[in-house]
Amino acid sequence: MNQLPEIIRDFERVDASIVQQAAEFQAAILADVAGRRGTMHSRVAPVHERMKLAGPAFTVEVRPGDNLMIHAAIALAQPGDIIVVDGKGDQTAALMGTLMLSACKKLKLGGVIIDGSIRDKLELLDLGFPVFSAGFNPAGPTKFVPGRINHPISAGGVTIHPGDLVVGDADGVVVIERAKAPAMMSLATKKVADEAARIEAIARGDTGSKWLPAALRAAGVLKEGEEL
Secondary structure, X not given: OOOOOOEOOOOOOOOHHHHXXXXXXXXXXXXXXXXXXXXXXXXXXXXXXXXXXXXXXXXXXXXXXXXXXXXXXHHHOOOOOEEEEEOOOOOOOEXXXXXXXXXXXXXXXXXXXXXXXXXXXHHHHHHOOOEEEEEEOOOOOEOOOOOEEOOOEEEOOEEEOOOOEEEEEXXXXXXXXXXXXXXXXXXXXXXXXXXXHHHHHHXXXXXXXXXXXXXXXXXXOOOOOOOO
């Protein structure tokens, strides 16, 4: 029986043109047009609210508290890749800090997302490299437990395949399947335009939600013919 290697080096990434377009949208916009799916748990948050990232997922699975495979991922990832780590949500030890993340920046990676802890928060703010994590812990990791690279993983409650589109900002992280990402761009463009038009209407005094009465009737809150 054939068995996949623990490290998969070659995989299809979301097209660079799609990444460039996606980077212009808020994660919330992309999450909405993707059917309100693919958003990571809010525990996975940026080190600083101004941090943003967009790119293809380079997936890593580790055992809690061990970062051996993250070191391997840094050596293998390509410029623009977003290293996404399934750290099992563990916060008892940091998986990355200034040294590793400085290397990521030097290699021109697109960012790092860890469902686990990191450390050196103040130094990372100065580094100016986009990092999302589930928390901080001063304890360092071990470096001897095997894991997997570029296999499907689960991080922040979301399934991520290598090459999927990953976008993160102050609101959190959204993951869109690589094959579906191109179709989401036109939908996102339309939603941005629709929301801009709605904001203009609100500014003119049109604050009512036309859909609300029907929704309240459907929910049984209002009787037929009854208005707010």
